[in-house]
Amino acid sequence: MTNAALIEELKTLVEPGKVLTDAPSLDAYGKDWTKHFAPAPSAIVFPKTIEQVQAIVRWANQHKVALVPSGGRTGLSAAAVAANGEVVVAFDYMNQILEFNEFDRTVVCQPGVITEQLQNFAEEKGLYYPVDFASAGSSQLGGNIGTNAGGIKVIRYGMTRNWVAGLKVVTGAGDLLELNKDLIKNATGYDMRQLFIGAEGTLGFVVEATMRLDRAPKNLTAMVLGSPDLDSIMPVLHAFQSKLDLTAFEFFSDKAMAKVLARGDVPAPFETECPFYALLEFEAASEEIANDALATFEHCVEQGWVLDGVMSQSEQQLQNLWKLREYISETISHWTPYKNDISVTVSKVPAFLHDIDAIVEANYPDFEVVWFGHIGDGNLHLNILKPDNLSKDEFFAKCATVNKWVFETVQKYNGSISAEHGVGMTKRDYLGYSRSEPEIAVMKAIKAVFDPNGIMNPGKIFN
Amino acid sequence: MTNAALIEELKTLVEPGKVLTDAPSLDAYGKDWTKHFAPAPSAIVFPKTIEQVQAIVRWANQHKVALVPSGGRTGLSAAAVAANGEVVVAFDYMNQILEFNEFDRTVVCQPGVITEQLQNFAEEKGLYYPVDFASAGSSQLGGNIGTNAGGIKVIRYGMTRNWVAGLKVVTGAGDLLELNKDLIKNATGYDMRQLFIGAEGTLGFVVEATMRLDRAPKNLTAMVLGSPDLDSIMPVLHAFQSKLDLTAFEFFSDKAMAKVLARGDVPAPFETECPFYALLEFEAASEEIANDALATFEHCVEQGWVLDGVMSQSEQQLQNLWKLREYISETISHWTPYKNDISVTVSKVPAFLHDIDAIVEANYPDFEVVWFGHIGDGNLHLNILKPDNLSKDEFFAKCATVNKWVFETVQKYNGSISAEHGVGMTKRDYLGYSRSEPEIAVMKAIKAVFDPNGIMNPGKIFN
Incomplete structure (x- = not known):
């Protein structure tokens, strides 16, 4: 079958107009936020149902066509880049929140749901989806799960992995698996849900995810502390962690701070210039907790670990302190x-x-x-x-x-x-620095179990 | 090679005296807490090092001898039963806590460390190992990881899975894998640590585990509430969960309560007899939290969800309330x-x-x-x-x-x-009620990746 005939057949598997082959679409959907690889997909297909995803995967197996999943395309490792004539499967039209259960605190989501959409939905329900990061406004849940997204609240809430109650996946072999069925306790063999989390689409596609929510945090309060040297940051972390349940503990150097302050739209936290800064956050749910935080701050100053510091007294101040950290990435991108x-x-x-x-x-x-x-x-x-x-x-x-x-x-x-x-493609050739030869061999064998024809995002993680 | 010759060869792989074949040892080490299967192992071997474990696995592969892991033998599914001439690998002599890091809050443990030993170690360090259950005094960490042990604090702290920072495993193929290296964030491909957690020793042996600790809980306080019917328990859970971070929410029926009270060594929580009881626990870290709990209790009474209740005012009362729940299993064992x-x-x-x-x-x-x-x-x-x-x-x-x-x-x-x-052997034939055919097929294929000769705990989870 010619390439053109294949694409015509693909069109019959989805709704009319849901296969694109025009140049701007191929360029837009063929890449993520990395710019190292020129996008070159054959087509972009937009399924609307799980059945359509299964049909696409069966078609790809039949014709040995490689598939690349595409979510919000905010990835930074080229895991969602189609540089070799692959067909991109984009989940933009599977973007609905399907179900909410207030007793289980769970939300059933399609993979194209935007992270922020879930965060806002949780907030409307008086709850909280705690995985948060810079690209939350455009990243999709399917992609978050594929990379086990982390971000700024991991110290308290863990990675995306912690919030996935259940997954429906279509494997590379075309099987629909319902993994874990949203249970908290389930000791019935291998937890394959965990394999799909962080697999970067190399085993199959996430077609539905049940995400857990947490209670909303109470009176989030931030401190920015300046330290004389890097070695002081660790005892500061240790001192605060012994007293408080931290929701964040970020750090940045004076150079990062200087560049953000030079923008002119964020106030300096205090006058003292320090080589290193820590931003920590906690729930000041009671006066006792706020007092504990202040006492710990004073202890750190007495020990010489902290030179100066400030604690947010309002939502506005909280936001401003966070900007010192959040604006760094964008600010330094000019260099x-x-x-x-x-x-x-x-x-x-x-x-x-x-x-x-x-x-x-x-x-x-x-x-x-x-x-x-x-x-x-x-x-x-x-x-x-x-x-x-x-x-x-x-x-x-x-x-x-x-x-x-x-x-x-x-x-x-x-x-x-x-x-x-x-890992995607940008770290692929360096994988051996973090994973051993036998580990990589086992990973490849596991991929072959789920994806016998090697059609699922080939060339990502390993070759 | 005859069976006797095989055992002689096995003896050369470990220290003198660390292979047992006497009848009482075969009986004791050949079974767990289930009594459904007659133990019939060929020998019990006690490795002391990772290298010895690897040597045993290589020997087993060479001679196609089945191995069964044995920890505290407190399992309830016959996953650690050797009923078919297997060699039992017992981890009793790999029972050391090797390393503690106060900044990472991690403890490196050998697999034979007893759960309670880790709990006590954490307490000595001013920290907390939160996985707790009835057999904590004799269960071993390797077994906890193999079954992803849960227990009474899962609502707040999750299963054993949440507390495993890193694993060293010897696969069925004899490879030593260092999985995750104790990192909090590690996005370098499939997280195979997760596969070994809950695998019941069918993929390989856990030979070292780095466990995370948490801060010690503050002023744990319990409530026992009596409800008029089962349907009231859910709104009670919901009401408390909206206000407090619960560390436990257990329930039991009037029949369970009656049998425990009939022992005569535990005081009744209150006079009102109710069809159902809930025991909940939280950290009363501030007066505000205790007041929130009481206000929620009153709300539940007003709604008719709760008929009577009591809140612990001392450590002694906390213990007594917990006995109402903890003594149930032992008490009803007479029936x-x-x-x-x-x-x-x-x-x-x-x-x-x-x-x-x-x-x-x-x-x-x-x-x-x-x-x-x-x-x-x-x-x-x-x-x-x-x-x-x-x-x-x-x-x-x-x-x-x-x-x-x-x-x-x-x-x-x-x-x-x-x-x-x-699952072990007791639930094996029922696995299809919880896992689909394609899931079970994939599990078997994953086992074959790690254990190509099928020597690791065969016949457990599936056939």
Whole structure:
């Protein structure tokens, strides 16, 4: 069958007009937020039902056509990029919230539901969907599940994994599996729901997800603290964690803070300039808790771990303090940063960070390194800004060398080369720094179980 | 090689004296708390190191000898029973806590560490290991992980799964895999740690586990409430859950309460006799929280959902209220109960319970049904007491019929035939009531990936 005939057959499987092959669509739906690979899909198909997804997968098996899932396309690892003539399966028309149960605190969602849509729905019901991150306004749940999305509240609420009560998936073999049936306790063999979470669409498609909600947080309160050095951040985390249930513990360097303040639209938290800052958040549900927080702050100042600090007294102040952290990524994007999303266990963060700093400093003294991240869960965003005197190509060529050092250091510290962005294609060739040969062999064999013809997002995670 | 020669070879792989073949050892180590199968292992081997475990697995592969893991042998599904000449691998000598990290709040444990040993260790460090259940004094961590143990605090803390930061496993193929390296965020492909949790030793052996700890709970306070009917329990749960972070929400029927009170060593919570009771627990960390609890109690009384209630005012009272729930299982064991451990989603509990009651009542009106369980997470323990006029054999024969009705009802409600006790051999032939044909086929294929010769705990979960 010719390619054109195949696409004609594909059209019969979905509603009229739900297969696109025009150039702008191929370009738009063929990529995610990464810009490393030129999109080149054969077609974009928009199923509206689970049955249509199954039909597409059966068709793909029959003709050995590779499929790439597409959600909000906010991914940062090129897991949703179709660069090799694949057919993109986009879930934009499976975007309904189907069911809500107030006793179970669960919401049955189609995979195309936008993260923010679920957050807002939860809020309307007096509840809370706690997974939150910069792209929540456009990322889709199917993609969140595929990458096990994390973000800024993981220290308290965990990753997306924690909030998936049940999944309906269509495997690469075309089977519809109902995994876990939304149960809290279910000891009936392997929990395959967990395999699909974080599988980046390589095993099959998530076609329905039951998500759990939590109670709404009470009187969220933030503190921004300035520390004299990086090594002080850990005892600060430890001191607060011993007293309070933190909902966030973020950190950023003076360079990150300076760039955000230079925008002119966010007030400085206090006058003292410090090399490192921590932003922490908790529920000040009672006066006792607020007092505990202040006492811990004073203790940290006495110990010399904190030089200055501020606690939000209003919703407006809470928002402003958060902007200091949230605006960093967008602000530094003007410097064409080399970015890496890595993690180690929390206790190893200071030593790991010193090591990377020393390596970059020794080899590229003119590189400006901006650190920020979710230090409470060991997740660091390393950003190196392009010096003005280097061209983009020269800069990224040098960064390729840095990449190797970073991953070697990650391996030395038993860390992860991708904390929350996934592997996709951008980290694929570095997977061996985080996973052993036998592990990768087992992963490939597991893929073959669910996807015997290798049609599901091939070339992502591993080759 | 003869069987005797094989055992001689096995002896060379471990320390002297660490292979037992005497009849009392074969009997003791060949079974768990289930009594359905006669133990008949060939030998018991006690490794002391990971290398010895690997050597045993390689030996088993070479000679196609089946291995059965053995921990505290407190299992209730015969997953740790060796009834067919298997070699039992007992982890009693791999029982050390190897490492503690206060910043990461993690403890590196060998698989033979007793649950209570970890709980006590955490307490010494001012922290808390929250997975707790009746057999915590003898169950081992390796077994807890193998069955994804749950217990009485799941509503707040989740199952064992939530507390496993990293696993070292020896697969059925003899590979040592280090899964997840104790990271909080790690998006580098399939999370195979999750597969081993709840796999009942059918994929390989857990040889080391890094467990997370939580902060110690503050001023735990319990309430026991009496309700006029089962349908009132759900709105009570809902009302309290909207106001408080519950650490437990258990329930039991008047029949269970009567049997415990008849022992004479536990005081009645209050005078009013009610058909159903709920025991809930929360951290009364501030006066506000205690007041919220009392206000919610009053609201429930006004609505007619609660007839009477009591709140613990001391540690002693807390313990006494918990005894009302904790003593049930042991107390009713004198009536040789038929037991089943099942779950549905929380919102379906009342209808499900009514259905089962009606079925038993219609068919065996002389059977006394005692319900109790972790209603806050949908996990119900169904107990039917043996009438005095029936022999044990007659009773269990009739219960086999009940079994079928129970599982059909579980299936109708999309529930689980094993909430937290696992499948092992006792639920194996009923697995199809909870998992579909394609799911079971995929599970078998996944087992073949990790255990190509089928030597790891064969005949458990599925055949």
